[in-house]
Amino acid sequence: MASKPFFSKKKPNFPLFLLLLCLTLTLLIHTTTYNLQPDEPPITSTTLRLATIEPPPWYGKLQYMLKIRSAKLKIGLVNVEADHAQVNGLADVTKINFEKVGGDKKWEDFFPEWVDENGKWGPMKCPEIPMPESYEKVDVVVAQVPNGVRDVFRLQVNLVVANVLVNSGWENGDDREMYVVFIGKSGPMWEIFRCDDIIWEEGDYKIYKPDLRRLQQKVNMPVGSCMIHSPSLQSGRLMSSTYKSREAYVTVLHSSETYVCGAIALAQSILQTNSTKDLILLADDSISPKSIRGLKAAGWKIKLIERIRSPHAKKGAYNEYNYSKLRIWQLTEYDKVIFIDADLIVLKKLDKFFSYPQLSAVGNDKYLFNSGLILIEPSQCMFNGLMEKISTLRSYNGGDQGFLNEAFTWWHRFHSKLNHLKIFHNTNDTRHEIMDGLYTIHYLGLKPWLCYKDYDCNWDKLDHRRYASDSAHKKWWKVYEKMNSKLRPFCGLTKQMDARIRKWRRIAKSSGFKDEHWKIKVKDRRQTLHMRL
Incomplete structure (x- = not known):
């Protein structure tokens, strides 16, 4: 009988095989996943957002403007957080630090009604507005200016930006191109950053290419009208420039011929000080051809204008068309002009005061200035801006003075001798002598040419006696006597x-x-030689 084979046939154990296979595959998959790029962090939603962020629109515009520069762009941030300047490492970004001005500081502290002009009780001083302790060289400043009117922190941010630009713009004894980006709807103070310097605007972004020569003038001025600027106190390096400023004196006649005589005397008084500046007179169509000829003979170059009505003045009021003065900003053939009302005369040469920037004037009440004599810098875009504001900015007196004080809240103080108001508070004094050393006299009340030559007729009216001064009256008639017959x-x-x-x-x-x-x-011969109208 035959024997059985050594290996007998058995049914395979499939469940055990499948279990072993699954364990092996699981181990292999786990090992592969664990070792995949072990040194990189996990990808998150934040990583994806940063990887796809685009630079702000102003950066591309600046890149185009500065494409000739080989070095990496340096950006300084003023009152702006870094996330407003995400440029993906394409530029070096640094935050410009400065101590915020104290909350106890008020606008009136920097623009007081009165200052010790002559230093009787010591040198004039202004409260401090902190600036950066040091200035790192940058190519561009990005800043966000706070909103507000007569706000000290808003002023501080503007001055910090201006100082950074001036300090960075100094290079090898001359100035270089600088740019500033302002973020926000309010924009910068136009008293510091001129609308002429805007080169790009989109949404809440504005790019300025400031005139550093003009800007340096402003940062060298006191922070407010709390001090009078003195060239001897000028700090900082001066940019070399061969540029010669174009300058002129200007006055305006409109609505009637009442001030024709005053304008003739004003021109003659300026010429009698040996001034070398142009004399420009803006006149509307109420000035007759005969008077125009006389004004030209007195020294004025005549420019005809359309008068501008104040929307806040009463109909027929003396200041109804005083906004015509805004036309002086259209004299763009000049860099600076000093406007002088036609009821002033000049006693001493004023030419040196063209070194001041816009807007410079003598103080009036509170933190306001008197607009009878002001230095401005003509600009068509600023004129356009003023015209846009005439309906929205309120004037405390309905005229140009109230309006201009709202349009130019940051201004520079002239000594009161540059616009000496002929007014006396002691009406019991029957002399009312004017002081020595005056540059001008501003004839309030009845004008000298409306009185007899013999004395100031303001003495004859009870409500005008505070304006009366025979010594001031004689000064005006002295100019008259020197006129061509x-x-x-x-x-x-x-x-x-x-x-x-x-x-x-x-x-x-x-x-x-x-x-x-x-x-x-009365010996005044004019009382028998009456004019014919």
């Missing part, structure tokens, strides 16, 4: 003017005014 008829008296003066004299006599100006025997 052909100009004097423009300052004559009409019969109506003469009758009005005689009426005031009778009232003064009946009132028994103790100064007794009404007793003075």
Whole structure:
């Protein structure tokens, strides 16, 4: 009988085989996943956002403007967080640090009503507005200016930006191109950053290419009207420049010929100081051809204008068309002009004061300035901006002075001798002598050409006696006496003017005014040589 084979046939154990196979594959997959790029962090939603972020729109514009520069762009941030300047490492970005001005500082601290102009109690001082302790060289400044009117922190941010630009712009004894990006709807203070310097604007972004020569003038000025600028106190390096500023004196006549004589006397007084500047007079169509000829003969170059009405003035008011003064910003053939009202005369040469920047003036009440004599920098875009504001900016007096004080809240103080207001608060003083050393006299009240030459007729009106001064009156008539005889008829008296003066004299006599100006025997020949109108 045959024997059985050594290996007998058995049914295979498939479940055990499958289990072993699954364990092996699991181990292999786990090992491969664990070792995949072990040194890189896991990809998150934040990583994806940063990887796809694009630089802000202003950066591409700057890259185009600065493409000739080989070095990496340096950007300084002022009052801006770094996430507003994400440029993906394409530029070196640094934050410019400065101490924020104290919250206890108010606008009135920097623009007081009164300052010790002559240093009787020591040198004039302004409160401090902190600036950066050091200035790192940058190519571009990116800044966000806070909103507000007469806000000290807003002023501080503007001045920090200006100082950074001026300090970075100095290179090898000259200035180089600098740019600043302002973020936000409010934009910078136009008293510091001129609208002429805007080169690109989109949404809430504006790029300026500032004129560093002009900007340096401003950062060298006191922070407010709390001090009067002195060239001897000028700090910082001066940029070399062969540029010669174009400058002129300007006045405006509109609505009537009442001030034609005053404008003739003003021109003659400026020329008598040996000024070398141009004399420009803006006149509307109320000035007759005969008066235009007289004004030209007095020294004025005439430019015809359309007058501008104040939307806040009452109809027929004295200041109804005083906004015509805004036309002086259209004199763009000049870099600077000093506007002077036609009821002033100049006693001492003013040419050196063209070194001041816009807007410079003599102080008035509170933190305001007097607009009878102001230095401005003509600009068509600034004129356009002023015209856009005439309906929205309120004027405290309905005229140009109130409006301009709202349009230019940051201004520079001239010494009061540059616009000496003829007003005296002691009405019991029957002399009212003016002080020595004045540059101008601003004739408030009745004007000299509306009085007899013999004395100031403001003495004859009770409500005008505070404006009366025979010494100031004589100064004006001294200018008149030096005029060419052909100009004097423009300052004559009409019969109506003469009758009005005689009426005031009778009232003064009946009132028994103790100064007794009404007793003075009148010798003014104009009372018998009446003008014909």
